[in-house]
Amino acid sequence: MLAGRMNNLTPYVPGEQPQDGVYIKLNTNENPYPPTPRIKEFLSGMDIARLKLYPEPTSKLLREAIAEAEGLSPEKVFIGNGSDEVLSFVFFGFFDGANGPLQFPEFTYSFYPVYSQFYDIPYTKVSLRDDFSIDINDFASTGTTGIILPNPNAPTGIGLPLADIRKLLEKTDRDRLVAVDEAYIAFGGETAVPLIEEFDNLLVIRTFSKSSSLAGLRLGYALGNEKLVNALTTVKDSFNSYPVDFMAQKCGELAVRDIEYGRDVIQKIIATRERFVGEAAKLGWYILPSSANFVFARKDGISGKEIYTKLKERKILVRFFDKAGISDFVRITIGTDTEMDSLLAAMKML
Amino acid sequence: MLAGRMNNLTPYVPGEQPQDGVYIKLNTNENPYPPTPRIKEFLSGMDIARLKLYPEPTSKLLREAIAEAEGLSPEKVFIGNGSDEVLSFVFFGFFDGANGPLQFPEFTYSFYPVYSQFYDIPYTKVSLRDDFSIDINDFASTGTTGIILPNPNAPTGIGLPLADIRKLLEKTDRDRLVAVDEAYIAFGGETAVPLIEEFDNLLVIRTFSKSSSLAGLRLGYALGNEKLVNALTTVKDSFNSYPVDFMAQKCGELAVRDIEYGRDVIQKIIATRERFVGEAAKLGWYILPSSANFVFARKDGISGKEIYTKLKERKILVRFFDKAGISDFVRITIGTDTEMDSLLAAMKML
Numbered sequence: 001m002l003a004g005r006m007n008n009l010t011p012y013v014p015g016e017q018p019q020d021g022v023y024i025k026l027n028t029n030e031n032p033y034p035p036t037p038r039i040k041e042f043l044s045g046m047d048i049a050r051l052k053l054y055p056e057p058t059s060k061l062l063r064e065a066i067a068e069a070e071g072l073s074p075e076k077v078f079i080g081n082g083s084d085e086v087l088s089f090v091f092f093g094f095f096d097g098a099n100g101p102l103q104f105p106e107f108t109y110s111f112y113p114v115y116s117q118f119y120d121i122p123y124t125k126v127s128l129r130d131d132f133s134i135d136i137n138d139f140a141s142t143g144t145t146g147i148i149l150p151n152p153n154a155p156t157g158i159g160l161p162l163a164d165i166r167k168l169l170e171k172t173d174r175d176r177l178v179a180v181d182e183a184y185i186a187f188g189g190e191t192a193v194p195l196i197e198e199f200d201n202l203l204v205i206r207t208f209s210k211s212s213s214l215a216g217l218r219l220g221y222a223l224g225n226e227k228l229v230n231a232l233t234t235v236k237d238s239f240n241s242y243p244v245d246f247m248a249q250k251c252g253e254l255a256v257r258d259i260e261y262g263r264d265v266i267q268k269i270i271a272t273r274e275r276f277v278g279e280a281a282k283l284g285w286y287i288l289p290s291s292a293n294f295v296f297a298r299k300d301g302i303s304g305k306e307i308y309t310k311l312k313e314r315k316i317l318v319r320f321f322d323k324a325g326i327s328d329f330v331r332i333t334i335g336t337d338t339e340m341d342s343l344l345a346a347m348k349m350l
Numbered sequence: 351m352l353a354g355r356m357n358n359l360t361p362y363v364p365g366e367q368p369q370d371g372v373y374i375k376l377n378t379n380e381n382p383y384p385p386t387p388r389i390k391e392f393l394s395g396m397d398i399a400r401l402k403l404y405p406e407p408t409s410k411l412l413r414e415a416i417a418e419a420e421g422l423s424p425e426k427v428f429i430g431n432g433s434d435e436v437l438s439f440v441f442f443g444f445f446d447g448a449n450g451p452l453q454f455p456e457f458t459y460s461f462y463p464v465y466s467q468f469y470d471i472p473y474t475k476v477s478l479r480d481d482f483s484i485d486i487n488d489f490a491s492t493g494t495t496g497i498i499l500p501n502p503n504a505p506t507g508i509g510l511p512l513a514d515i516r517k518l519l520e521k522t523d524r525d526r527l528v529a530v531d532e533a534y535i536a537f538g539g540e541t542a543v544p545l546i547e548e549f550d551n552l553l554v555i556r557t558f559s560k561s562s563s564l565a566g567l568r569l570g571y572a573l574g575n576e577k578l579v580n581a582l583t584t585v586k587d588s589f590n591s592y593p594v595d596f597m598a599q600k601c602g603e604l605a606v607r608d609i610e611y612g613r614d615v616i617q618k619i620i621a622t623r624e625r626f627v628g629e630a631a632k633l634g635w636y637i638l639p640s641s642a643n644f645v646f647a648r649k650d651g652i653s654g655k656e657i658y659t660k661l662k663e664r665k666i667l668v669r670f671f672d673k674a675g676i677s678d679f680v681r682i683t684i685g686t687d688t689e690m691d692s693l694l695a696a697m698k699m700l
Binding site for chain 2: 002003004005006007009010011012013014017019025028030031032033034035037039040043044046048049050051052053054055056057060081082084085088092093094095096098099114115117118145175176177201209213214215216217218227228231232233234235236237238239240241242243244245246247248251
């Protein structure tokens, strides 16, 4: 066996991605609706000779579109190959462990401990309340290398009010990064973007995979002070100069600019979620309050793994987490109304 | 200023990428011809609803296409977001510096020292012969963390015979990786792929950016023993589970399978290179023997920087390297015949 760091890694395990189309896929928080039809139009008319050239290395036009949508300058926008790559750069660049451990919630995105191991960053987990909500008071204000938390949190779906994010920023050392992972913010959360001007140690991370129906394209971004964005650019240019391809930049721009289409899709998903939560409650299921495009659900007397297995037999994929404290739950992505009706029918049988 | 590792980085500086189309671009070794027309057909008919789902995480179909073309099993193929990402994973995964420094040629791809710094890997540079060729005898056979070299080398364009690569593998400790970066192999080099079955510590890295005219798409790959590919997959899954998007996987597959088109493009570039080298020699230029889609050229009495500047005034971009030992040279990408004629006309004026 060769020597090397690869011998000491435990990789992230993403949800199943069957390619045969026989499952109702409610396991990886994809959007059930297609992306803006403007992408179809663009791809049909595209001059493929453009692909012979390297893409613009900073995703300039896409940054400008996002900046306009968010009311920020383009210098406050960084683009990466999915928000997982952006997060990876954040962990490498800002969390060196020199001042203490990284802090993140006990139950959260399971890639965080993987990045921490990858970059050799010590970390501590901050316990949740009994109702699985985050208590900002439990984060240390000093002696950490930084803080990362998703809002809404995953896999719980629970959102934090902006006032809590502000409180966290106010109490945290200003030379430590506070990263707010807003992958699911569009589905009902309160964004921290308005705090960027005030806090130069706040970075907000977003993705095109959920609200923009573009998981297949690999696009994510970060919003924050110019110094943070410049630092991320330096990290990118030390790892891979051109991680975002020409078509991804262009399709992302089209999605950002089709505001009305994006809003309609999100409203449909929220409406379906609320209807589903009501129906599931009638069936005796317990569901955490969700501000995301998924819900975290359980039913007395059956484990998460059993729910997963029995639904899979009925060709419905959901996700369970084999971890003490949340092993009774499954995470269910909100699909179309038809898909959720099929799920409800299957849930009645459990 | 925030604390963090990003404060200690000197990033790679890629060649200029002007987006306005006014330059003859001979500076970043792009292919002057468009990719296979099958990509046009695919994109025109593509069901964009597929983009709402994550891509297949291992690029299975693309791996199968490459495996078939190379006469290997798909388990010996790893796909990444450009060969720069693949190289980055190689540096992280295999070169930990524990057994000694990494070795690479003195004049070579300038991203190697950047990766080394990024991942904190000590390195030593192996001097070239006076004619800028690599002498395999100058690499240490033990006491290193591994070896990486491009074949053909960049920016010289000089290829190494397969017998030399074999000699290097035979003398190197078998628990150390030998990485051969074959970004330019299609333009006349001798590939090391036939040695993969024999040497389980050999990894060959390739890109779609040069011979396949797909720099805009970001696709690279590695070929090697299953254990090496599994290690790279572990690294990828600790960094970003889905770095290769759906369209890149599909377009890459179409390019690999259109063997005839790819061969024609490569033959045209080789023919143009040979003609250009002959004409440039008549003008008194000295050009290193090239097996790549670029040449490394100089002319007595004028520095590389001057050549670059004067050609840029004439709207032709080439690349110079401000480094002792090669500062007299410019690296010139082989474009179309028309582009090279414009360059030759401008060279007459220097």
